[in-house]
Amino acid sequence: MRILLIEDDGVLGAAVRDQIVGDGHSADWVTRIDAARDAMAGAAYDLILLDLMLPDGRGIVFLRALRAAGNVTPVIILTALDQVSDRIEGLTAGADDYLVKPFDLDELSARIGSVARRYSGNPNPIIRHHSLDIDIARRSVCREGRPVQLTAREWALLEAFLARPGQVLSKAQLEEKLYDFDAEVESNTIEVHVSRLRKKLGADLIETERGLGYRLAAA
Numbered sequence: 001m002r003i004l005l006i007e008d009d010g011v012l013g014a015a016v017r018d019q020i021v022g023d024g025h026s027a028d029w030v031t032r033i034d035a036a037r038d039a040m041a042g043a044a045y046d047l048i049l050l051d052l053m054l055p056d057g058r059g060i061v062f063l064r065a066l067r068a069a070g071n072v073t074p075v076i077i078l079t080a081l082d083q084v085s086d087r088i089e090g091l092t093a094g095a096d097d098y099l100v101k102p103f104d105l106d107e108l109s110a111r112i113g114s115v116a117r118r119y120s121g122n123p124n125p126i127i128r129h130h131s132l133d134i135d136i137a138r139r140s141v142c143r144e145g146r147p148v149q150l151t152a153r154e155w156a157l158l159e160a161f162l163a164r165p166g167q168v169l170s171k172a173q174l175e176e177k178l179y180d181f182d183a184e185v186e187s188n189t190i191e192v193h194v195s196r197l198r199k200k201l202g203a204d205l206i207e208t209e210r211g212l213g214y215r216l217a218a219a
Contacts, residue, residue: 001046005029006036019105024152052079067094161216170213
């Protein structure tokens with residue numbers, strides 16, 4: 001997933017970003033609401049992690065504006081505001097989850113996975129596809145009963161295909177899932193990762209639509 005982190009605390013922001021990347025996602029970290037708007041204007045995000053107290057405004061106002069504009073991107077609030085009234089306000093404004101600081105980073109990973117499964121329409125974390133058993137929650141894959149080791153980027157690519165079965169994804173769409181907005185992308189990156197996935201998980205797993213992109217083969 002590509003995740004937008006909106007957090008002005010430098011220490012916490014760095015820790016959360018590193019946790020997200022370590023889990024195999026790509027993370028864009030901004031510290032202000034105006035920077036968040038700019039980031040969203042230039043990229044499509046699968047999830048937003050939102051602090052409520054920011055230098056240029058309140059995160060709750062930003063969230064209400066998103067929902068009023070019809071933006072349905074999942075949002076997890078990360079805040080030190082721990083009153084029941086604060087939680088109610090956040091969830092009523094359109095948040096999908098509410099995590100009070102300080103929190104355990106592994107719990108954050110679990111919350112991210114839970115929201116992702118909810119929006120993908122797959123509350124069951126186990127996906128069976130041909131000879132593969134894919135555990136979304138544990139981020140593990142078995143082929144014919146044997147575990148297969150995937151790199152973080154290979155997993156992110158597989159996750160992108162699983163989220164849109166049968167849909168052709170362009171190189172640009174796939175690159176967005178793998179990289180932060182300030183990272184350089186080599187021209188053959190997607191081809192290399194697709195080739196590696198085919199070698200590890202099966203030559204027929206990912207189909208090429210010449211001139212358009214790639215898609216997950218039908219189960």
